[in-house]
Amino acid sequence: MLRGFYTAAAGMLSQQRRQEMLTNNLANANTPGFKADQGSLRAFPEMLITSMNTQTLPVKKQYQLRGMNTVGPINTGVYMQEALPKFKQGDIQETGNQTDLALINGNLPVNPDTNRPGAIFFQVLDANGETRYTRNGNFTVDGEGYLTTTDGYYVTDTFGDPLMIYGADFTVTADGRFFEDGEDTGQQIQIAYAEDPGQLVKEGNGLFRLDGANQELPSALDNPEITYQVKQKFIERSNVNIEQTMSEMMMAYRTFEANQKVVQAYDKSMEKAVNEIGRIS
Structure with missing residues (x-):
């Protein structure tokens, strides 16, 4: 009994x-x-x-x-x-805000071990300067001109450095390159690729980290099989x-x-x- x-x-x-x-x-x-x-x-x-x-x-x-x-x-x-997160693409919503960026999945290779596609993320630096990943493209520009999340985490470029916005009039291309007054600034937003998203751990505030000390995801730019699109003035909504x-x-x-x-x-x-x-x- x-x-x-x-x-x-x-x-x-x-x-x-x-x-x-x-x-x-x-x-x-x-x-x-x-x-x-x-x-x-x-x-x-x-x-x-x-x-x-x-x-x-x-x-x-x-x-x-x-x-x-x-x-x-x-x-x-x-x-x-x-409890594992579902990395299905959320709906895309237009906001009209210049600093909002939506990451739209294209072709993502299927992991042969899990039989599931990988996932791509914006790369940011948290308050301790450690690398984290997010799909929340509701960004803003801080007082020093850096592109940050609403919690103040720096969005990084392809070199892993904080991405700086030099002027108010800027555009972002589909591959994440920044143009100001029609000229290429030489900066491109970093897009990280997780072959097995199940290894990512939620940290709150929309952030993920790779399970393991001092490990970082590879860049999606180095993989010719991955396609994606960065859409300015849009955000990705929750997939709930x-x-x-x-x-x-x-x-x-x-x-x-x-x-x-x-x-x-x-x-x-x-x-x-x-x-x-x-x-x-």
Whole structure:
């Protein structure tokens, strides 16, 4: 009976964590470049149940043999193993802001190990000067003339240096080159390529980092198989599907509620076992 308690409680915990993940997705439905998380539920290892018994042989001295009979496997519950972001392209929205840039996927090679396409990102430097990656192209220009995120992280050029805007009248071409007053400034925004996006870790504020110390993604410019487009005065919206997310939240709630009722039923059974079955009349 105690095993049933643990199994139902594990189901409640997994659905609670899934609900928290879905709530975060819904809260960021209007965050530019946000990538929705998807959770994967896994079952704990199964156990093989056997019963021990004795068998009396039909002989004169009635020998007894001990034996074990296989009853069958039993599941010990589920847990949410991980929450991985979906790197599907979000819708493109026109803003009219000169500093807004949308990164539009073109041809991205399929990873033979995962059978999924890679992903491309803007490269930025965080407050500690470490390299991070983002799809949020809602940029601005700081007081020193550098192109930054709304949190003040520097957007980098192909050399890994902060990208500076020298004048108010600038345009960005489809390959990310900057022109001011019709002249090429010699700067090009860095686009990083992740062959396996599953190795990226979310850090908040729309930032990702590569899982591993002092590692950086290669540039997409060095790969002739990759095509993309940078679109000025546009941003990429979140790829959260609001209707689907709300349906999944309701399903997670119903599953949590079902496991909760199982726990209550076990609790009543144990109450009877303690208060009634053991009573001596």
